[in-house]
Amino acid sequence: MSVLTLLVRRGGNGLALLLAVLVLNFTLIHNAPGDVADTIAGDMGGADAEVMAQIRRDYGLDRPFHEQLLAYVGKLARGDLGYSFFFNQPVTELLLERLPATLLLVLSAQVLAIMLGTVLGVIAARHPNGLLSHGVTIFALLGFSAPVFWTGIMLIILFCSIFPVFPVAGMIDVTVEGGWFVKTLDVLYHLFLPMVTLASIFLALYSRLARASMLDVLGTDYVRTAQAKGLSEFQVVYKHALRNALGPVVTLAGLQFSGIVSGAVLVETVFSWPGLGTLAFQSITARDAPMVLGILFFSSLVVIVANLVTDLVYSLIDPRIRIGHRG
Amino acid sequence: MSEPHSGPLLSLRDLTVEFATRDGTVPVLDRLSIDLDAGATLGLVGESGCGKSMTALAIMGLVPSPPGRFAGGSILFADEDLTRASDAHLRDIRGNSISMIFQEPMTSLNPVYTIGEQIAEVLRRHQDLGRRAAWERAVELLDSVSIPLPGRRAHDYPHQLSGGMRQRVMIAIALACRPRILIADEPTTALDVTVQAQIFDLLQALREETGTAIILITHDMGVVAEMTERVVVMYAGRMVEEGPVRDILSEPHHPYTRGLIASVPHLHAEVSDEPEDLLEIPGIVPSLAEFGQERCLFAPRCPRVSDRCRSEQPLLRGSGGWHKAACWHPEAGPA
Numbered sequence: 230m231s232v233l234t235l236l237v238r239r240g241g242n243g244l245a246l247l248l249a250v251l252v253l254n255f256t257l258i259h260n261a262p263g264d265v266a267d268t269i270a271g272d273m274g275g276a277d278a279e280v281m282a283q284i285r286r287d288y289g290l291d292r293p294f295h296e297q298l299l300a301y302v303g304k305l306a307r308g309d310l311g312y313s314f315f316f317n318q319p320v321t322e323l324l325l326e327r328l329p330a331t332l333l334l335v336l337s338a339q340v341l342a343i344m345l346g347t348v349l350g351v352i353a354a355r356h357p358n359g360l361l362s363h364g365v366t367i368f369a370l371l372g373f374s375a376p377v378f379w380t381g382i383m384l385i386i387l388f389c390s391i392f393p394v395f396p397v398a399g400m401i402d403v404t405v406e407g408g409w410f411v412k413t414l415d416v417l418y419h420l421f422l423p424m425v426t427l428a429s430i431f432l433a434l435y436s437r438l439a440r441a442s443m444l445d446v447l448g449t450d451y452v453r454t455a456q457a458k459g460l461s462e463f464q465v466v467y468k469h470a471l472r473n474a475l476g477p478v479v480t481l482a483g484l485q486f487s488g489i490v491s492g493a494v495l496v497e498t499v500f501s502w503p504g505l506g507t508l509a510f511q512s513i514t515a516r517d518a519p520m521v522l523g524i525l526f527f528s529s530l531v532v533i534v535a536n537l538v539t540d541l542v543y544s545l546i547d548p549r550i551r552i553g554h555r556g
Numbered sequence: 557m558s559e560p561h562s563g564p565l566l567s568l569r570d571l572t573v574e575f576a577t578r579d580g581t582v583p584v585l586d587r588l589s590i591d592l593d594a595g596a597t598l599g600l601v602g603e604s605g606c607g608k609s610m611t612a613l614a615i616m617g618l619v620p621s622p623p624g625r626f627a628g629g630s631i632l633f634a635d636e637d638l639t640r641a642s643d644a645h646l647r648d649i650r651g652n653s654i655s656m657i658f659q660e661p662m663t664s665l666n667p668v669y670t671i672g673e674q675i676a677e678v679l680r681r682h683q684d685l686g687r688r689a690a691w692e693r694a695v696e697l698l699d700s701v702s703i704p705l706p707g708r709r710a711h712d713y714p715h716q717l718s719g720g721m722r723q724r725v726m727i728a729i730a731l732a733c734r735p736r737i738l739i740a741d742e743p744t745t746a747l748d749v750t751v752q753a754q755i756f757d758l759l760q761a762l763r764e765e766t767g768t769a770i771i772l773i774t775h776d777m778g779v780v781a782e783m784t785e786r787v788v789v790m791y792a793g794r795m796v797e798e799g800p801v802r803d804i805l806s807e808p809h810h811p812y813t814r815g816l817i818a819s820v821p822h823l824h825a826e827v828s829d830e831p832e833d834l835l836e837i838p839g840i841v842p843s844l845a846e847f848g849q850e851r852c853l854f855a856p857r858c859p860r861v862s863d864r865c866r867s868e869q870p871l872l873r874g875s876g877g878w879h880k881a882a883c884w885h886p887e888a889g890p891a
Contacts, residue, residue, distance in 0.1 A: 450663040456618055457658075458729065459650035460676045472668050547668055548713040 235540070243533040250529045251305070254522055255298050263516045264290060265314040288314060301522070310526065312518035320523035323508065325548060330400055331493055331504030333416075335486075338424045342431030343482055349432075350439025351471060354447060357440075365436055373433035381426040381499035388422060397420050398501035423500040427493065431485060438481055442474040449473075475546050483539030486531060563635070566615070566654075566737055570629035571639075573614050573704060575620060575844065583848040584610050586793040587629065593891055595738065599780035599801065601816060602790035605841045609775045610782045611790070612739045615771075616656055617646035633737075652682040655730040659742040661723035665714035671698070671725045672710030675732055682733045697728040701758060720751035727758065732768055741773045756783055777866040779818045781805055786878075789813045792842050792853040795872065797877030809881035811858050812837070852884065860885040 266284040270276040276284075285291045290298070310320035353362035367494060372380075389397045396419050398403065405415045430482040440462055446452065497506035505524060512520035544550050573585040585607050592598050601609045613619050615631055617638060631638040633654065638646065644856035659663045665674060679685045685693060691710070698706035701724040714722055723743060730738055740759065746751035760783070763770055772783050780787050780801060787804050789797040789812065797810040808814040815837035839857035846853060855865040864884050874880040 450658060450660050451666040453618070454658065454664045454726070455666065456730075457650055457656045459614060459647040459652055459681055460677070461647065468665050469669075473666070549667055549715050 230531065232541075234536070239533075239537050239540075241404050243537075246533060247529055248302075248528070250524060251302065251522075252298065253275045254525045255301060258518050258521060259294055263320055263515050266290065268315065269317060270518050306524070311522040313512070313523075315515040315517035315520065320519050323520065324505070324523055324527055327503060327505045327508045329516055330502060331497070333420065334423055334427060334491055334497070337420060338427035339431060339482065339485065341424060342428040343464040343478065345428075346432045346435025347471075347475075347478060349436040350441075351443050351466060351474075353436070353440040354443035355466065357444060360553060362440070365440065369433035369436050371433075372429040375429070376495075378425060378432055378495045378499050381423070381496055384422050384426055385499070395419075400503055423496050423502050426499070427496045434481060434485075435478060438477050439474065439520070442477045443470060446470045446474040475544070477511050479539060479542050479546070483535050486535035500505055501553075563632075565594040565596075565634060566590075567632040568611075568615075568629065568654040569632065569655070571611075571614060571631060572626070572628040573610060573619055573624055574627040575624050578846055579845055581627070582842070584624070584629065584793050586848055588674060588790075588793070589629075590788055590795070590798075592737065592771065595763075595767045595769050596786065597763070597770045597772065597784040599784035599787040600771060600790060601775060601777060601780055601787060603816075603837075603841050605773055606790045607793040608694075608775075608790055609741055610793075612656060612741050612771065612773055615654060615737075616650055617641070617643075617741060648682070651678050651730075651735075652733045652799075653735050654737045654739070655727045655733070655735040656739040656741065657723070657730045657743050659745050661719050661726055661743075661746060664726055665722055667714055667850055670711050670713055671717070675710075675725065675729050678729055678732050693732070694728075697732055697769035698725070699727070700762070701728045701731075703728075719747050720754065723747065723751075723755055724758065727762070731762055731766065731768065735768055737771065738763075739768045739773070741769045742775070743772075744773075744779075758794075759783070775816075776820065777805070777817050786793050789816065793847050793851065794882065796854065796883070797879075797881040803879045807879075807887075809879070810883045811860050811885075812854050812889060813881070814887055852882075860887075 250370050264279050264285070265288060269284055270281055282291070289297065292300075301311065308321070310324070312318075313320050313323060316323055349365045349368075353359075353365040356362055385397055386406075388395045400416060400419050401412070402415055402419070405411060447466075449470075450475075452465060455465045460469070493504055494506035494510055496502065497504045498510060501507070505527075509521070509524045511517075512524065566591045567589050570587045570589055571585055572583050574581040575584050588607075588611065590598070590611075600611060602608050605738045610619065610624075614626075615633075615638070615665055619626070626639045629639070632647070638649070641649075659811045665671065669677075672691060672694045675697055676685075676687070676690035679690040679693050680687070683690075695706045695710050698709055703709050703721060703724055709717075715723070717725065727743075738759075743759070744755050747755065756779070762768070770784075772780070774780060778805055784801055787799065787801050789804070789810065791812050797804065797808065797813045804813060805817060808817055815835065818835035819837065837857055840889065842856070843851055851867055852858070852861075852865040852870050855861045859864065862885060868884070870884045872880040872882045873886075
């Protein structure tokens with residue numbers, strides 16, 4: 230099977246899946262109590278039944294369910310995710326506006342967690358009964374069991390209040406003057422705490438997984454062969470063992486991307502990070518159906534793409550599942 | 557190639573390796589003394605769990621630790637004691653002047669690297685070859701272990717080769733740096749009978765070509781008869797008999813050796829003979845807890861056992877020089 234066939238087949242599957250997710254989401258939200266008319270009426274300080282009906286008519290909410298669904302799917306097929314009632318802006322525009330911030334946060338946290346977690350796991354696996362190994366286990370357990378908003382708040386107290394070295398919130402400081410380099414540095418400076426907070430949950434999982442996987446691999450015959458060749462410890466561990474131990478870590482990374490929005494909601498809220506998470510939170514409270522649907526649609530797209538990328542990465546690290554390779 | 561030194565190339569002197577178990581430490585190798593001359597072939601036989609593979613790992617400096625540790629004796633390689641050598645020095649020796657091939661060709665190669673890379677790697681490590689030179693030499697080595705189309709095969713991954721081919725690759729890796737000693741730990745156990753013969757032929761041919769001494773570990777007396785000059789029989793971490801292959805096969809002293817020989821079909825039978833019944837040695841290898849006790853450890857399974865066997869450890873005694881056995885009641889021998 231060539232990469233192209235794989236992409237086409239997975240693309241087809243993905244489209245069908247997207248449609249299913251879409252219909253499901255739409256049905257769910259349609260049946261959830263409350264709609265945008267309630268929100269608007271609430272903002273106006275109350276409205277009578279006639280005004281409510283008028284609002285619903287304006288937004289097309291009075292039409293039968295199947296008509297609304299068909300209209301939505303039809304618009305989506307033309308790349309139109311609809312118009313946000315609450316933000317008064319096209320959904321696509323809002324999504325694209327908020328996307329970079331979330332991507333930056335989630336990707337940097339993932340990369341940090343994967344690299345650090347793997348290294349910690351490897352170190353722990355090499356001395357499974359050593360002090361460091363137990364340290365990693367405890368650290369992982371703490372990181373995983375502490376609620377992420379708590380971790381975030383504690384970091385804010387520690388590094389913004391007691392030792393004021395990092396900014397409390399936001400992504401950029403508007404008072405900062407300078408070229409793109411200075412501005413980039415400013416964003417990274419703001420990124421640090423939210424990234425560490427978000428990474429702390431992932432880090433725990435990765436280090437535990439890398440440790441277990443590495444322990445397995447270190448006991449294999451080919452690692453003994455590598456030792457029998459007279460290779461250094463470093464080469465035995467990082468060249469021969471690690472690459473074989475990465476499979477589960479890649480799997481987990483692929484799965485974690487499905488939480489790209491949900492995982493970021495809390496962290497983005499705590500640090501006022503202007504990303505998709507805060508957007509999702511706001512639009513759900515506002516009963517802004519098109520916005521919520523748009524975010525859900527986008528999340529499923531991310532999951533499908535992440536799975537595809539995971540498969541491609543697999544084939545990069547293990548020739549036995551190399552796509553389009555004879556054997 | 558050979559710097560001057562006195563005596564055998566490799567000499568184990570009262571080598572003792574202990575394992576820490578829940579019930580204290582036990583000697584998995586118990587005062588083992590073995591000599592190997594340059595270019596010689598030595599068979600190391602015994603059932604599973606007798607310490608054959610541990611002997612190999614000890615020579616390679618790869619005894620798993622914990623639970624294992626050197627507890628006494630020495631391993632003299634060209635008059636240098638390997639039990640005292642630094643890790644870095646052992647790494648310079650491993651895969652270079654002493655190398656090893658393992659029982660399981662299916663799992664002994666790393667699945668994520670090409671076989672060419674896995675051979676070239678050991679050349680780069682020990683022979684100061686650049687990437688390109690090492691790769692070219694790797695292809696030559698594949699050719700020397702009779703792998704067809706070596707230039708193309710070098711780019712293959714292990715899963716694309718059969719078990720026999722993979723063992724050939726392992727042999728190529730082991731012989732890449734022209735070691736002075738090759739340890740082959742049951743190299744054909746996992747392979748088809750026809751492939752076994754090919755692998756042994758290959759090892760013989762390469763030995764004649766390179767002058768590498770071979771330690772062949774096996775539980776098969778038939779293989780020993782074909783491949784080696786001298787044989788050491790091990791039981792429960794101890795040497796129980798040692799001698800030239802011909803003497804041991806025709807006149808085994810130790811009942812255990814006799815049992816091993818009797819469990820191989822056709823070893824001595826003429827084609828015209830009625831096939832004899834195959835014998836097996838009753839009972840099983842003692843558990844680790846019994847290792848190191850001051851008695852004959854084979855006694856519970858021995859047809860010739862006496863009270864003395866259960867209370868006193870027999871030492872190796874020779875009948876005229878080379879053939880020695882550790883038995884109070886040898887079948888034939890020191891009269």
